[in-house]
Amino acid sequence: MRIFRRIFDFYINSSIHVGFSCYALVRMTQYMFHIPVSEPVASFAFFGTIVGYNFVKYDALARAKKVKMRKELKAIALFSFCCFLLVCYYFFLLEKITQITAIVFLSITLLYTLPFFPNRVNARNWAGVKIYIVALCWVGVTLGLPLLDAGTPIGLDFYLKCMQRFILVFVLVLIFEIIDLANDDPHLKTVPQQIGVKRTKIVGLSLLLPFYFLEFFKSNLNKNQLIINLILVLMIALFLIFANEKRSKYYTSFWAESVPIIWWLLLLLF
Template structure:
């Protein structure tokens, strides 16, 4: 049991799980927009997510002194380096316009972790995008919808049709809704200066906001030119599951509730479509 827990912790802490979620959402986008299978984008997004998330999470980790994390951290660092190499390999197979877009998102990720602006704009001793008051959830949503929708369209010379624009909006809304259980869970630990959504409007109103976002995520599907009945059914199931996750979110939930189950939602959606 202990070994299984350690493997699960490594799976989550090394960002494999969140990378699988990005892979799944990218795959769903390709299917929903009728873009031919682009495995290069899928693999690039997977390895880029691991690289980017681990860079953000563990940048400056040497300031910590938790010896129990040292060995795992070394393993994650080596693992991240391998994923960075694979990310570069798949990046070289992408089109030039895609590489320009990736550079933009890469800069956002870099600035998300690296101090670069005046302290008066920031929190405590940090000076990065991650700690700007109220900005974190929107930066994450922007990058997610960028790599899962805009990047696949760019790399396949696609047009930004009405369906594509709606999909961008849907993914942006979906990621914000997915982030709400995380923000509720971290309510007791986040600095007040972060001005997270639960800190601003309270847990009950945050949940109500989540339900509204889920409704928007689902019903804007009807504005698309190509509406698939089976796809609507799957999206309805995912919307209901997300509402349940939001409903049961609270400050006392353990990390597995959000970091495993909530983040697994795009994977569940992909599995429904595969089945």
């Protein structure tokens, strides 16, 4: 059993799971906008998410704190480097406009992690900004890149989906912030730190309403999508309601991050 636990922990800690979540949302975008399946875009998002998340998570350990790397961290570093090579490979298979946009979101990720100005903290530590940067990057990578690469015209449906996707990620990050409340730096001024856990849950539950009803404004209303979105809203609501500081790391790092994957699988089943 120990070996399976170590494999599972590596799967979580190396950001493979969150990479699959990003991959699932790209596939969702391709389906919703009737885009032919493009493996380069989906794979670029998958491997890019792994590299980006691992860089953000472990940069402080490897660079700032100078902590001696354990075997697992060395394995994650090697794995991330291999993923980086694959990111480079798929990057050159993308359209020019998609490459430029991808570089923009890469720059935002670097700004989020590295201090670009002397005696200044990185964007990750800017009070109250973290949740918006994360949501913006997810919208750009999972919605913007597939549409740009396919040359799909931008219309009302795109803006509606941008709002939906932003709300989805925003609420999921709220769950993370509630779980991490005891460990987060007070200077981060996360939503739970500023308004408390109870009000954070109310905000999250309230945002699920526009997330669901925005679907009715689409040019082509799909009844199956309404059913799937209702299941998704109920599932996220339960995750949010039962979130607290005593939950294990798997509550968010596996279960909450599984929401986009489950959303995509429900779509395939329907």
